[in-house]
Amino acid sequence: MSTKKLTTDLKQKLIQQSLRRKYEKVDKEAGKPLKALTSSNIPEKFYRFDQHPGYKQVQIMEQGASMLKLESPYFRVHDELAGATTKISGREMINFASYNYLGLSGHKEVNNAAIEATQRYGTSVSASRIMAGERPIHGELESAIAKTYGVDDALVYVSGHATNVSTIGYLFNDKDLIIHDEYAHNSSIVGAQLSGAKRLSFSHNDMTTLEQLLAQHRHQFERVVVIVEGLYGMDGDYPDLPRLIELKKKFHCFLMVDEAHSFGVLGQTGKGLKEVYGTPGTDVDIWMGTLSKSLSGCGGFIAGEAALIDNLRYLSPGFLYSAGLPAPTAAAAIASLKIMESEPERITQLHNISTYFLEQAQLAGFNTGVSKGVAIIPVIIGSSVKTTRVAESLFQQGINVQSIVYPGVPENSARLRFFISCEHTQKQVDQTIEALKQLL
Numbered sequence: 001m002s003t004k005k006l007t008t009d010l011k012q013k014l015i016q017q018s019l020r021r022k023y024e025k026v027d028k029e030a031g032k033p034l035k036a037l038t039s040s041n042i043p044e045k046f047y048r049f050d051q052h053p054g055y056k057q058v059q060i061m062e063q064g065a066s067m068l069k070l071e072s073p074y075f076r077v078h079d080e081l082a083g084a085t086t087k088i089s090g091r092e093m094i095n096f097a098s099y100n101y102l103g104l105s106g107h108k109e110v111n112n113a114a115i116e117a118t119q120r121y122g123t124s125v126s127a128s129r130i131m132a133g134e135r136p137i138h139g140e141l142e143s144a145i146a147k148t149y150g151v152d153d154a155l156v157y158v159s160g161h162a163t164n165v166s167t168i169g170y171l172f173n174d175k176d177l178i179i180h181d182e183y184a185h186n187s188s189i190v191g192a193q194l195s196g197a198k199r200l201s202f203s204h205n206d207m208t209t210l211e212q213l214l215a216q217h218r219h220q221f222e223r224v225v226v227i228v229e230g231l232y233g234m235d236g237d238y239p240d241l242p243r244l245i246e247l248k249k250k251f252h253c254f255l256m257v258d259e260a261h262s263f264g265v266l267g268q269t270g271k272g273l274k275e276v277y278g279t280p281g282t283d284v285d286i287w288m289g290t291l292s293k294s295l296s297g298c299g300g301f302i303a304g305e306a307a308l309i310d311n312l313r314y315l316s317p318g319f320l321y322s323a324g325l326p327a328p329t330a331a332a333a334i335a336s337l338k339i340m341e342s343e344p345e346r347i348t349q350l351h352n353i354s355t356y357f358l359e360q361a362q363l364a365g366f367n368t369g370v371s372k373g374v375a376i377i378p379v380i381i382g383s384s385v386k387t388t389r390v391a392e393s394l395f396q397q398g399i400n401v402q403s404i405v406y407p408g409v410p411e412n413s414a415r416l417r418f419f420i421s422c423e424h425t426q427k428q429v430d431q432t433i434e435a436l437k438q439l440l
């Protein structure tokens, strides 16, 4: 390595370290206990948004990007449908940054279903469903989801994130305990915080630690819920469902599985984690999923026993006090479910092309972590700056992939995250792996 390259690397490392320290300092300061305030000594930071800790952190990140001469990879504008390919600023690109796993967003039948629903019901249901927002299409979608899970009923919310926040936040309270995988999505954490329940996490997919936590704490609380994900969005692996069911039965607690990424993806026909293990849907208390990924819409669902769904339908705030799902979105999800059933080859193709990606990435010597090679494959690079630079170079070569960097993940596991669609081709995968080989 040349001396010049060495000094540039060192300089970058120093900039990066100093930025990280600044970033963490803002966090620490925000967490410090308050000094006594009187009405005459309220510091400016408590009534100015430009001194809000979050805004300061955004500024540190922007400063860092400019010092390191990195282009922002955020909020890129896609000119048209984003599937296996996309168009950004007029350029055709291979796209690994969208959740269009089954290629159904933009599918002709799905589009037509949404258009017909718009023509019939309009673009908004204009009220909470309990008041004046109910349309036949809501019940149709919920029955189809419940049938897919083999459970009594389902309920759809207008956002996947709000589904978790509202369901968890409503069902549990300060006498309860929420135990979740350390990699739980922000929506579950925010829901847990809202509930006021005690929150504990266990190391990723570690059933032994989970069992220890349950043995130690179950009896100290009224309701206890264990929250896991069907397919982890950062790592592409999944939990041991039969063991989770054993534990929830042994310790008399609830089990919630968030299938945001696994529904439509895992199992031979896309029925999710339960299909991988051949478990009945009724063995899990709360199934959660989103409409924004395989179901090509926007929103979320909860599926489970009638007592749970009726309770949420009448009382969970994100459902009760929020306008119902727009009819075109419900219609798109129903059409996607139908295609999922009638064209299982989409799921087979998703599995095949994902496996091919994983194998090629591993052959090339990349660190793909614990990914099982279904739809989500990280390539762990281990430095935020390097990861961003590699993503930038790929972008310049017509390949769009998200970089996940500190603080989204720890610095040493900064990564590129590839979302695979059943419509990706081997040629696109080969081109991507080749480009990555040159860069890494």
Ligand SMILES: Cc1ncc(COP(=O)(O)O)c(C=O)c1O
Pocket: 159, 160, 161, 162, 164, 185, 187, 229, 233, 258, 260, 261, 290, 291, 292, 293, 298, 299, 300
């Ligand atoms: C595991 C998980 N749960 C919930 C959500 C929120 O879903 P949505 O984006 O549909 O609001 C996401 C988003 O990607 C997720 O990854």
